[in-house]
Amino acid sequence: MQKLCLLLLIAFTIQSCTNEKPTEIIVIGTQHKPVPNFDENTLYDILESVQPDLLLNEADTGRFTADWKYKIAPNSNESIASTKYVDNHEGALLRPYEFENRNQYRIDQGMRPTESFTHDLLDSLYEAGMLSEQEEAIVKEYNRALEPLLEIAAGDPKGWNNTTSDSLCAYRQYYQYQMLTKITNSREEFANRFHTKPDGEPISYREGYQRYANFWDLRNQTMAKNIMNMTDKTGAKRIVVLCGFMHRYYILSELKRLKKNKNIVLKEFYDY
Template sequence: MKKSITILFCVLLSIPSFAQKTEIIVIGNIHQPVPNYNSDTILTILKSIKPDFLLQEIDSSFFNDDFTFKNPPKENEGLASVQYIHNNPKTKMRPFDFEGRNEYRKINGFNPTEGLAIKLLDSLYKKNKLTKSEAAIYKKYNDLLEPLKIAASKDAKSFNNSSNDKICEERQYYQYHKLLSIMQERSEFSNTYYTKANGEKISYLKGFQLASEFWDLRNQTMAKNILHIAEENPGKRIVVLTGFMHRYFIVRELQKQTENNTNIIIREFYN
């Protein structure tokens, strides 16, 4: 009897999906090289983690059929990934972004209307044309950027933690909900238009509303894509390379979707 139990236990341990958890490690990054953070910084982190998969914040159009980059990358994440895979060829790359992201923005007209709407709001603020409550909201929106700048000037752990995630979440809430509430009350945004490439006009208000909706849609889609890759590759260590402003949303969605899945672990790169 004891011998049978021992054999069964050994068989179960030999099955990767039973014996080994799937790890998802979401690393928030600064896309462009700065003195304290560049591709070498990411490469050092990757060497310590030893990932099986490196997920990139781009869509499939940037990849060849074998999931190599069509063009040499220019951002920190891509540069570090290419160098890491050169020395660790068994590691695989995959895209996880919303498919056709940039074209979707242009077709729907919220690129560049989102930026134009914020520029108009900033102008109204500086000219003291906002109400007291509107000005307070816009000031808070700007003030929330300061602690993020400080975190981004330090090491990677400083902007990859739950405290910084909360600031990112609040900042994005102010951008896509509180600023939108101002624009919905002011005629300047519903009466100012941008002409799209196809000749159609879109108001600054409508463009900003679409951008707000897309922020949620894009992040939810990215989390879904990450989870799909994780479920297709049980027992693997998956590193997600994203901009650190997206991190809070992606981590939150992944935790929500894996709440009852004991085979997937969401962890930090330094744990």
């Protein structure tokens, strides 16, 4: 009898786990500032349709008070819509998931402002016809890769929240962080120009831009880990992750990997 009870208990536990409703994560690519086709009201309406119990914003903890309110009045589409949503839905949570102290880290590591200096120098070499045929082709394709994204960004949010737009974003970012470095890592102009970091150490445009490219991976991978940590910590069952839509493809790719062996499904906002 004791053995039978134990077997029944195990069977019940397995059945309960099998029937447990999966956690839903919805990654919504956004535009940070209001534009004619997308503003805080557009985003708020989307949140109302999804009805999440946890909202994750692309911000770090330093922007929040101890009770998870923005220290400074929200001024982006995401922060305004998220604040309004949690104010109107008792029990809904708002949390950050950004790479901590992102901007200061980039400054301290010499990525900023060498990234913009590098692009300016690259543009000047391109305009002066000083690049090789192969290098010129890379710059042309990098510029061309942005065109369909600008067109998509001017339309409906569904247009930049799907697998096609994700692929376009991934392609453009590949050119920015993998292909442009083929030029900056081979031409002496980028090795012979320097910026002085806050610690007084010089850093070449070449090294600064390479660090900038590497940080794209580190930042997105860290954000995805933070999303999973917040998911585990809060126990939320329907989670909306808001991110600039150029990040969406990378975050989704990481979440697909990290959610293996977990009762988690990834959904789109228009599934609701």
